[in-house]
């Protein structure tokens with residue numbers, strides 16, 4: 471943390487000065503943004519702060535095992551109140567968080583941006599963005615360690631959830647010795663890692679696997695770029711009687727492929743876009759730059775983008791139309 475010592479102290483000072491605090495997760499929440507939000511909110515409450523936890527979308531059923539998940543609200547009215555401090559977690563931008571417009575209703579507040587996305591443009595008044603961290607939960611873990619705050623079993627569970635989900639169970643390229651060390655410490659504080667993994671990662675049903683089967687059967691190798699890609703259409707979601715969430719994790723799963731340096735999974739989303747997920751295990755490839763060409767972003771080893779269009783597959787040729 472010493473590299474970020476000054477920022478850590480700044481955040482601590484801003485919290486000390488504030489009484490009312492709004493903590494914001496990104497829309498379409500995952501285990502990291504929810505775990506980070508709830509863990510940090512718990513710590514702030516322990517310090518006597520009045521805390522509101524917000525996420526544009528409801529907490530998915532999958533994450534309703536998290537302690538205090540019911541405290542996350544999606545009620546827009548929270549933006550009609552005043553906050554001394556607003557903390558956005560795990561969001562590369564306010565647009566990504568889904569609060570770009572909502573937040574304009576707030577006045578006279580300090581904005582703290584805590585994240586691990588390399589593409590984060592540092593939109594806060596104070597920015598703690600650690601691109602080498604596996605997850606936002608890991609960034610928050612480091613903050614709490616720096617502030618010498620004791621982590622109870624609930625906070626340990628919340629932070630572990632962020633680390634497990636963003637590393638795909640400690641196997642994807644975001645996994646580092648720091649996150650493993652942190653996870654070991656969280657186990658000691660009462661987090662049940664295997665249970666959290668089972669709930670968050672082991673949630674596959676038959677329809678889900680049928681969809682994954684379609685994606686696997688279409689794997690194509692592009693020699694020129696040493697890339698393997700596959701795709702999923704809206705028709706696939708319909709026919710497998712499943713939704714877009716079921717495609718989550720395919721790109722993380724495929725990164726174990728030895729045949730290519732880059733993995734690309736294309737998915738038609740219901741809003742008329744094509745979403746691309748890029749993965750690599752190579753240290754000398756920066757996928758956030760590649761995604762940037764298509765208006766996306768992310769991390770060096772895992773990034774994504776969205777383009778308007780539909781996928782058309784004919785005579786072994788995949789086209790975007």
Ligand SMILES: [Mn+2]
Nearest residue numbers: 502560605606
């Ligand atoms: Mn994250």
